[in-house]
Amino acid sequence: VFKKNSQNQRTILQTIYLEKDIEKHSRAQDIIKSMGKNLSLIHCNHYGEVFNPKSQNFRLQKQNPALILAKKTGRLVLPVPTGFGIGGAHNYYFSHMLNCLYDCRYCFLQGMYPSANYVLFINYEDFQSSIDATLAQHQHDEKIYFFSGYDCDSLAYEPISHFVQEFLPFFAKRANAILELRTKSSNIRQLLQLNPIENCVVAYSLTPDAIAKAVEHKAPSIAKRVQAIQKLAAAGWKIGLRFDPLIDDENFEKYYQELLDNVFSILSPSAIHSVSLGPLRFPEKMYKRIVKLYPNEPLFAQSLSTRDKHISYSADRELQMKNFLLDKIKNYVDTTLLFQCNPL
Numbered sequence: 001v002f003k004k005n006s007q008n009q010r011t012i013l014q015t016i017y018l019e020k021d022i023e024k025h026s027r028a029q030d031i032i033k034s035m036g037k038n039l040s041l042i043h044c045n046h047y048g049e050v051f052n053p054k055s056q057n058f059r060l061q062k063q064n065p066a067l068i069l070a071k072k073t074g075r076l077v078l079p080v081p082t083g084f085g086i087g088g089a090h091n092y093y094f095s096h097m098l099n100c101l102y103d104c105r106y107c108f109l110q111g112m113y114p115s116a117n118y119v120l121f122i123n124y125e126d127f128q129s130s131i132d133a134t135l136a137q138h139q140h141d142e143k144i145y146f147f148s149g150y151d152c153d154s155l156a157y158e159p160i161s162h163f164v165q166e167f168l169p170f171f172a173k174r175a176n177a178i179l180e181l182r183t184k185s186s187n188i189r190q191l192l193q194l195n196p197i198e199n200c201v202v203a204y205s206l207t208p209d210a211i212a213k214a215v216e217h218k219a220p221s222i223a224k225r226v227q228a229i230q231k232l233a234a235a236g237w238k239i240g241l242r243f244d245p246l247i248d249d250e251n252f253e254k255y256y257q258e259l260l261d262n263v264f265s266i267l268s269p270s271a272i273h274s275v276s277l278g279p280l281r282f283p284e285k286m287y288k289r290i291v292k293l294y295p296n297e298p299l300f301a302q303s304l305s306t307r308d309k310h311i312s313y314s315a316d317r318e319l320q321m322k323n324f325l326l327d328k329i330k331n332y333v334d335t336t337l338l339f340q341c342n343p344l
């Protein structure tokens with residue numbers, strides 16, 4: 001059983017690195033102004049100079065990450081990995097940000113990058129051109145899904161990034177492009193100020209309260225997430241529910257049943273866009289890196305083993321957990337709205 005952790009503290013940002021190519025960009029200037037005077041501004045040629053060196057202490061940096069303002073180049077919109085999606089045939093992701101304000105112990109970002117600093121790619125116009133170019137490869141009547149919360153939380157950084165403010169009006173004009181905002185954030189002020197659009201799903205990641213308290217450090221409580229869901233649904237936004245990853249516990253059934261009762265009691269079926277669930281799974285090498293960072297983490301003391309070059313619960317336990325959830329969720333939503341993510 002997980003114990004409540006005392007790490008739920010906000011971090012204070014002190015340093016901004018500014019990439020040469022975008023130092024005059026109005027969005028970069030606005031962000032710097034909005035951060036106030038108590039920061040040190042450091043210029044760099046390319047964000048990789050700060051972000052990529054391997055000798056960095058991720059765990060220490062995570063306590064007080066710097067912000068790196070940069071320009072994303074290369075491929076800005078990419079196909080999602082196999083097994084990721086919510087029922088659509090055409091699925092892409094784009095990352096305007098690398099790393100996250102929160103610190104979930106199961107998050108692959110901990111083992112992905114050598115740095116815990118936040119990179120914010122502020123050339124939103126280029127992302128939007130790439131989304132248009134991707135749409136142009138498909139028929140107008142096809143639904144194309146774009147996932148924005150793959151390398152970060154889509155809403156958590158909104159007061160600084162203005163990501164939603166900039167991308168919602170863009171998606172509003174492209175009805176066949178579905179935007180998923182994947183989040184744990186209760187930062188919904190911006191969404192509530194905008195008119196809801198049919199082609200945006202605000203997808204909340206949910207874990208039972210006791211487990212969330214133990215492993216989702218710095219993330220809003222489940223009560224706050226449920227409150228945010230309720231407000232967004234009442235305002236007309238389509239809600240996604242993501243039980244992903246499923247985390248085991250000796251009280252697994254009790255905890256997940258309570259969570260389902262809690263969230264479905266405040267949500268009308270008509271507000272639900274989709275419900276998905278997914279297993280806990282780490283690529284082997286990534287898992288080793290994360291365990292090295294957090295060797296005393298109770299999550300990694302659970303019964304995990306190697307399967308298909310991934311670390312996960314045993315196939316039997318994974319199936320039991322998944323079937324328990326599927327069985328229960330079917331009491332609340334139509335099965336056509338229910339999806340399983342099976343990342344490999």
Ligand code: SF4
Nearest residue numbers: 100102103104107152
């Ligand atoms: S909220 Fe998502 S992206 Fe952020 S640390 Fe948790 S799992 Fe990772």
